[in-house]
Amino acid sequence: MPPGQYVMRKLPHITALFWAIKILATTLGETAGxxxxxTLGLGTLLSAILLLAVFLVAVxxxxxxxxxxxxxxxxxxxLTSTAGTTISDFINYTSHLGQATGALILGTGLAVVLVIWWRSGQTLDVENVATLTGEVLFWTAVVFSNSLGTSTGDYLAGGLGMGLRPAALLLTAAMLVLLGAHYFTGINSTVLFWIAFILTRPWGAVVGNILSKSRDHGGLDWGNAGASAVLVAALVVLVGYQTLDTYRNPLEPLPVPLNRHTGRPQRPNGDLITVTPA
Structure with a gap:
């Protein structure tokens, strides 16, 4: 590593492990939401407020x-996924706006966040986010994408009358197409990342419903509590593995971030370290 100042990474590398944990996390968000x-009878509005409050503390x-x-x-x-489930359900069902309208509202919100992110001069490459502004925009986009994913999954399975399992197969096929595009085309990797990030949420929503819903509705009838317990156990195993791997192989730091438009140094989001000449 050349001498100079660097910023410690706050976001992980985008690997197969990242996507495996992301899918588990979004599926858990559906069942937990x-x-x-x-199950607890809190309703969508109270649940959304409660989970957003917990999310704000954690973020x-x-x-x-x-x-x-x-x-x-x-x-x-x-927490973004769990809150996103209740936000989506509040817009779609409690507010009686419907799944298509909910998806349109949340999709527009996500598009606005991404445009603001792009115009701010921060990198959209998640692996290389090294500024506080960039990380705030990242988490804002995650909340919108996870809420949008719930609406999209519900719309495919219910609004279009596809059913849970056909919707899951369709979304799995879409993810395989994106995987192929990543390896065999020159499509921008950042564009593919955000499309995949959005699609994993409806995929997780549909799979979560398959695990929790009754057999009459095309599910496995594990219930929200049972499905959540299984997903938490799997998530703990994978996150534990990633924690151990990160301890053994620390993530390499990033150069001090510069604004993409002005070239001026930006406020870093992690610890600064200095590498001196050998």
């Missing part, structure tokens, strides 16, 4: 952290 709103801790901590990072992702 339904558990709060339906504040994440933003103040000095470097990447897998357990903290994925806790925030799960």
């Amino acid at each position: 339904d558990y709060f709103a339906q 504040t801790i994440q933003l103040r952290a000095s470097r990447f901590h897998p357990a903290l990072f994925w806790t925030v992702v799960v």
